[in-house]
Amino acid sequence: MAVRPATAADADALWAILKPAIRAGETYALDRDMTREQALAYWCGTDKQTFVFEEADGVLGTYYLRANQAGGGGHVCNCGYMTAPHATGKGVARQMCADSLDRARAQGFHAMQFNFVVSTNTRAVALWQCFGFAEVGRLPLAFDHPAHGFVDALVLHRAL
Amino acid sequence: MAVRPATAADADALWAILKPAIRAGETYALDRDMTREQALAYWCGTDKQTFVFEEADGVLGTYYLRANQAGGGGHVCNCGYMTAPHATGKGVARQMCADSLDRARAQGFHAMQFNFVVSTNTRAVALWQCFGFAEVGRLPLAFDHPAHGFVDALVLHRAL
Numbered sequence: 464m465a466v467r468p469a470t471a472a473d474a475d476a477l478w479a480i481l482k483p484a485i486r487a488g489e490t491y492a493l494d495r496d497m498t499r500e501q502a503l504a505y506w507c508g509t510d511k512q513t514f515v516f517e518e519a520d521g522v523l524g525t526y527y528l529r530a531n532q533a534g535g536g537g538h539v540c541n542c543g544y545m546t547a548p549h550a551t552g553k554g555v556a557r558q559m560c561a562d563s564l565d566r567a568r569a570q571g572f573h574a575m576q577f578n579f580v581v582s583t584n585t586r587a588v589a590l591w592q593c594f595g596f597a598e599v600g601r602l603p604l605a606f607d608h609p610a611h612g613f614v615d616a617l618v619l620h621r622a623l
Numbered sequence: 624m625a626v627r628p629a630t631a632a633d634a635d636a637l638w639a640i641l642k643p644a645i646r647a648g649e650t651y652a653l654d655r656d657m658t659r660e661q662a663l664a665y666w667c668g669t670d671k672q673t674f675v676f677e678e679a680d681g682v683l684g685t686y687y688l689r690a691n692q693a694g695g696g697g698h699v700c701n702c703g704y705m706t707a708p709h710a711t712g713k714g715v716a717r718q719m720c721a722d723s724l725d726r727a728r729a730q731g732f733h734a735m736q737f738n739f740v741v742s743t744n745t746r747a748v749a750l751w752q753c754f755g756f757a758e759v760g761r762l763p764l765a766f767d768h769p770a771h772g773f774v775d776a777l778v779l780h781r782a783l
Contacts, residue, residue, distance in 0.1 A: 492696030532739060535767040536652030536776070573773075576762065578738070579692060600760020600778045602736065607695040613733075616696070618760045618778060 466562045469513040469525065474503055476515065476522035480547045481506055488609050490584050491543070506543075516559050523550035526559045528566060531576050540572040556587070560594055568623045575621055581606045582615040596621045626722045629673040629685065634663055636675065636682035640707045641666055648769050650744050651703070652776075666703075676719050683710040686719045688726060691736050700732040716747070720754055728783045735781055741766045742775040756781045
């Protein structure tokens, strides 16, 4: 496997990953009706470094890395990860997270923060805890889940 | 006094308020070198409703109100407030906060969240606590303060 920067040629592969997650609306606070163009503009925005996780049979995941804040907050980074629906349970997110921590450390970031982890996304929460992330905030009823209604979102953090 | 929506004619007054706060870099995680155009584009962005607090002698403060997240997070709002340097200590922030809570409630938001309150900004923290905001997160050493070095930032929340 390899993690490499996303290019314009990855647009179809990225949208194939982003679309089901955005349409489901269960894990990201994004407009469920986002168009392909809006989604790609968001995920590959100029404030972000966007990567793809690729194996012989194609792109299985994608993540972005960015400074979480500007100015005096620029030493803390933020990432978002998405795995292709047909590749869940294969450790793709785990490998992307490990890669992102390495890159963030190499770039001199002091810490990584996830701003809005939906508390019902227990698979993700467990993975981040496994990587040493601690809950530094709990946002009461901050996410309107399509199936569960209003649920908390978590702020997770780890030093690098 | 009156709080009214900002217009293009307020650009000079807004910049007179934004500039010293941005250049000082002690309260907002914004690039201290932002140009006037960048600062106004940020503060009056299309994702925000921007207001000015005006008295007979001019604009004394400004704040913005926006949805804090898209999609399933759109029912929680976020605000940012700035007071003109010559008007501090006159209750301008207090009146703007009260106004913003009323507007947010009228617009149907369920809660208001401040994502990044610099912990050394004790005047602001005390004011938000006075308005019923609770600390729902503490971001360790998330802000590089020009005088105090790395200090925590707080996530504050109140239901509406």
